[in-house]
Amino acid sequence: MRNPPTDSRATARSLIEALPRPLPQDEARRADVVQSALLTSGLLNHSDLGHSPAVTAAIRDGLTSLAHLLDMDAPGHGAGRLLLLLLAERDAFTPHPAPDTAQLRARDAATALLCLAQWHVSDDQLRLLGGALEVHAEEARDSSTGRS
Template sequence: MRTPADSRAAARRLIEALPRPLPRDEARRADVVQAALLASGLLNSSDLGDSPAVATATLHGLACLTHLMDEAALGHGAGQLLLLLAERDSFPLPHPAPDAAQIRVRDAATALLHLAQWHCHDPLRLLGAVLQVHSVEARDASTRQA
């Protein structure tokens, strides 16, 4: 199991490896997102194109992004990521516009969710699993520190 610090480092590598802007062509976009997962260490080269492995790497990539969001709002990273992914105008409560770093996290998460559509049957269930993984990893990290 990764520590939150390991996850934040992987998230930063993932974000840096993603080209800006992402290709518009869906197949090319899927390829560059898989390459970013590979560069981040979340996917092995032998697993490229293997749907279960890519789905797992996507899950871990999203969990890593939640840990990165925790850095600024300890314990609230998962909620912050969900807010970034939601349509800002659809929220009835005022929510501040994301800063440049948050936009990069949102773009990375969106790219991962797009890839998930190719490799898993239910990307929303995958997102739910991300929240569980993040919660367990954060709880385990706080238990080790105590």
């Protein structure tokens, strides 16, 4: 059974709050703090540390949760907003409307998760992001129809 979007939003907030600002520059240290944030948020269990499939699933669920969080500002558009924020960061442009602090923190968390994915995902990170956005769409649809 999937988590309702409201639970995912709480998980996303917990993940965002657990990430230090700024993130460490050293890749290994950054990976450690992102995994720690996944543990704090409940997306990852201590027994799953270092287990790439479990970490990958936690990253996907974290990205899904962040999309649900962004749905609060634009119902039904959280996934698109997350993707736009990530592209804007990568290509150095400002999306319209300009993101607020909460959206920037969600983007930063997503970026941190995708950086961690480099250590655990054998596929390309875009597939992982696409899978997370697909899960988001299914959960949002299920939530709006009352299914779980």
